[in-house]
Amino acid sequence: MGEKNDQRPGLEKAQRDIVMLGIATAAILLFVGIGGTVMPQVVRHLISGNVAPPDTALTNALLLNIALIIFGWRRYSDLRQEIEQRREAEEKANRLSQLDSLTGCFNRRSAIEKLMGAIASLGQPNDYAGFVMIDLDGFKEINDSNGHQAGDTVLLAVADRLKRLAPEGASVARLGGDEFAVILPIVGQDLTPVEEWVKTLVAEVAKPIEVEIGAIEVTISAGVAVQALPKPTDSLEGAARKLMHRADLAMYQSKKEGRNRYCWFDPAMEVEARLRREMESAIRKGLENGEFSPHYEQQIDLETGKLVGFEMLARWNSPEMGTVSPEIFIPVAESCGLIGPLSQSLIASALRDAQSWDPSLTLSVNISSMQLRDPWFPQKLLKLLLSSDFPAARLDVEISESCLHENLTAVQTMIVSLKNIGVRVSLDDFGTGFASLAQLRTLPFDRVKIDRSFVGELRRVAEAASDGTGADDQQEHIVNTLVSLGRGLQIPVTAEGIEDTSILDTLRTMGEMKGQGYLYGKPEDAAAVLKRLTELDMLAERAAPINDDEQRRSA
Template sequence: MGDKVDDLPRLDKAQRDVVMLGIATAAIILFVGIGGTVMPQVARHWLDSSATPPDTALVNALLLNIALIIFGWRRYVDLRKEIEQRREAEEQARHLSQIDPLTGCLNRRCATEKMMNALAAIGDTQYAAGFVMIDLDGFKEINDTNGHQAGDEVLLEVSRRLKSMTPPGGDCARLGGDEFAFIMPLVKDDPDSLELWACEMTGNIARPIDTEVGSLEVTISVGIAVHRPEEPIENLETAARKLMRRADLAMYQAKKEGRNRFCWFDLSMEAEARIRREMETAIRAGLERGEFTPHYEQQIDLETGQLVGFEMLARWHSAELGEVSPDIFIPIAENCGLIGPLSEMLIRRALIDAQSWSPSLTLSINISPVQLRDPWLPQKLLKLLLGSDFPPHRLDVEISEACLQENLAAVQTMIVSLKNLGVRVSLDDFGTGFSTLTQLRTLPFDRVKIDKSFVGELRRVAQASPELMHNREQQDHIVNTLVSLGQGLQIPITAEGIEDASILETLRGMGEMKGQGYLYGKPEDAAAVVKRLSELDLLAENAVATGAQPAPDPDHRKSA
């Protein structure tokens, strides 16, 4: 609508110019006609004063014609200048509409058009069209830690390096944020040269970048998709977007495989993406229908064998898909932004369930790394605690060790905020995330949980081969080291993955700790937990009737 309004003054001006052109043309015709009559009379009268003077009306008409011709000519010159200026402005606007203002690369819109042109040029030739998607690894952390000015410097240097590696006939584009791309013609029977170029590119970008805050390092994940001449094209724009989407899938596969690498598109990636979309839809529907439920795994004091608490675990029985493993639906929920609502719903139900338990029992919940980035997480957790009237000191928030590698300062702030609520905070998956001794001393964890991948190997193997015995001794040594480290820092220990009596026997010889695993039973729903606690006389109503008091906090740090 705005373009149409802007065009109205131009249309009126053009109409006036047409009228002026008509007037000027008529003036020239009249000048020729009148001039042929008046000019001889003027000449005769100028040479002979006694001659009859020219007709005054005709002389005035001639002068008016001359004025109109001069005015028309000047207007024509001005119009030519205006048209030229307008053409230059439109050309500049067109150029700016295709260029990313920060890096000077093509923008997303122009990249799509270039991709369409590349596909249209394939024909039956020996060439193919390729799209290379590039994403900077960890760029958000660079921005958050060093500021957006340093982030812009990194983007400028990365774009300069990428443009310097643009193949002949190719184009470099910035699609937005920290995403770049190449549109390039390829020889369809020569994939090796493209792989060599991709290896060189990833190595070139990985070199340190000098910024105002010092030297920074960034790597890239690269996805490559190729459209070959034998593949039919019904619509150029559809084909271009499809190729770009395939390169995007390959890029995310490169990230999953460890980053700082390239990956070719494979049809299985498209099938996986379709399944993920279907799963995301099913998760949304499952949340609305209340299909997700909390289950509870027992936590046992290994020294006394007494039940001391439960860990809440998410379970999903889908109406369409049946039982879905948490290993499947939790990563998808994290990627599509549903982990927050899902976790809050489960925590709310778990806090209500735990109200019927004895005050001596604790409840452990897992917090996703995605949730840990939410600055409002402590406030949300406080709202859940107040809404369920659940004592904060009975709640244990478990944070994965991998979170410490993302942003230690932010994690430390979050842990302090959570502890200010009165809840306990545990380090989950201890031993898998390469946390340092300094981190463990700095962060105020109340407990560490040794990952089940280490604990599960502590089996007593009768008449085992020397090789198996050697492996077992290694696992014993690893777990013993982790336990000793926790004890040295005066942090209580929980061992996950206790599946048989031999593991339990080994762990008991390593010192005081809690334990959990299938040896004590699989995770149970709320009704089964109530039945178990009733048999153990560990329900809240029983505790009130007998006047039992809440057990002292077993996770306090012991003095040296």
């Protein structure tokens, strides 16, 4: 209705113009008819003076006809000018509808049309239409840290570089946000020039970009896919969208491989994407059906050999897929936004299970980097603690060291918020290379956990020492250094990955610490833990009061 009302004034005006044109045409015809009678009479009257002047009514009619002709002509000229202005405005609006307002690149709709045109113009079976999907790495952090104005400057600079580097006949588009694309015409089967061009593109875009606050370095992840001449029965739009999807899969693969690079599409990526979609669906169904459960790995005081706590680990037993490894389903849950509900469900179950444990036992839980971006996570965790009546001081939240590299400010804010509700916070995977000494001094961690990749190598060092091969004991030095660093910062240490007594013996020589690993048994479900604690006489109803030294040691 609104569109019809907007068009009605113009329609009525056009109708009036048509009527006016008809009136002007009739006036011309009348002028010819009346003028043929009146004008000779006027001429004879002016020449001889004896001839009577023309009839007054006819003269007035002639003058009226002349006025109508003049008015009609002027209106016709105005109408022509108005039509020309409207045509130019429509062409401008059409151009603007095809372009991105910020960068001047083609927009997503135009990119699809350009790609359809490139596919349609393929003349030989050996020719290709290429599509390069480009995504800026870490653009959100650039916006958050430097402001949206700096973000716009980066987008403009990247767009200019893409336009400058684009081959002849290529089209550059901004698909939205920090996503760009290049449509490439490719002649012949040799794709080496395309490979070299994309390699140059990745390197050139990575050069620093000057903004008001200084230079910003931004990298890109690119995915490349090509399309040969489709079958006559195939839809051009369908072929274009399929090509875009394949380039998108290749781009995400380049992000998985470390960013600042490019990947070619491989059919295996579509298989992986299909399996991932099936996995996402199964995770959603599993959450609804309660298929996920917490398992618990023992944490031991290495000096006394006493059980001091458990780390909760996620386990999934799917009726369709069987037992699924956390290394498989957790990344999928993170990518599809289900890690938050999954983690909260597992933590809630673990808190209920831990209610029956001895009050000296602690519970450690890992949180995802995605949860660190949720400003409401501390409040959600506090709600779980209150609903389960579990003491916050017995809960230890573990944050992976890699999270410090992603957004240190967000991690610092999260740690303070978590400690404000009373829980302890540990740095997981300590030693993998992201945390600096300054960060450890600034961030108020209650504990650091040495990564199992270092601890596990201690067995090889012990074996080499026992057989006299004299193998390099670099790994032992690394672990000793990490332990000493924790001691120097007055932060307690936990060693992960203790798998045999040789590792345990080596760690005991390095000072007081907690440890966990398969030497003490594999992770167990709640029922097995309850049985173990019953045998150890460490259930809540049988627990004896603990003194301050025991509480300090368990922490």
